[in-house]
Amino acid sequence: MTAIEQTEARPRGTRLPRRARRNQLLGAAQEVFVAQGYHAAAMDDIADRAGVSKPVLYQHFPGKLDLYLALLDQHCDALLQAVRAALASTTDNKQRVAATMDAYFGFVEDEGGAFRLVFESDLTNEPAVRERVDKVSLDCADAVSEVISEDTKLPREQAMLLAVGLCGMAQITARYWLGAGQKIPRDTASKLISSLSWRGIAGFPIQ
Structure with missing residues (x-):
């Protein structure tokens, strides 16, 4: 199973170790940023792609720019x-x-x-x-x-x-x-x- 398929297959709310969750969020963000560009991408899109709630996303990255810079x-x-x-x-x-x-x-x-x-x-x-x-x-x-x-x-x-x-x-x-x-x-x-x-x-x- 590819990383993308794993992202799509993982149920929303599944608990992951912090590092694994961060990597998952970065993977989802990369897909969204590459497809849409920075300006058109929304944190909602990234959270949905990762299968998490926005609060979970914000726990790891305070804002869209922080996420982009980490990538x-x-x-x-x-x-x-x-x-x-x-x-x-x-x-x-x-x-x-x-x-x-x-x-x-x-x-x-x-x-x-x-x-x-x-x-x-x-x-x-x-x-x-x-x-x-x-x-x-x-x-x-x-x-x-x-x-x-x-x-x-x-x-x-x-x-x-x-x-x-x-x-x-x-x-x-x-x-x-x-x-x-x-x-x-x-x-x-x-x-x-x-x-x-x-x-x-x-x-x-x-x-």
């Missing part, structure tokens, strides 16, 4: 950990590039649509949201820049600029690929972008 924190951390794991998966820099590109494609492809909260939020004018989105983008680039700086001996500022370019290309192309209907298999799409990236970054440092 954003969760998925920003997941993306950062995926990028770090990709970088740590090999000492071959060409394979590191490939693994990092695929980490972005995997994040975007996830059926829960979490990437929409991070990269396509309708709440980016909210400072707390903008801060988190900017931070995860920079944290991912910072992790990549450490490898670039170590390998190329470029100054850290230059390595960071290259890393921002690589990460930006990864997430934009992955989102385009998904939005275009995944007409190219993920493995092929990821390899195309990693090949483009490697052909560029392998040329540094410029002699």
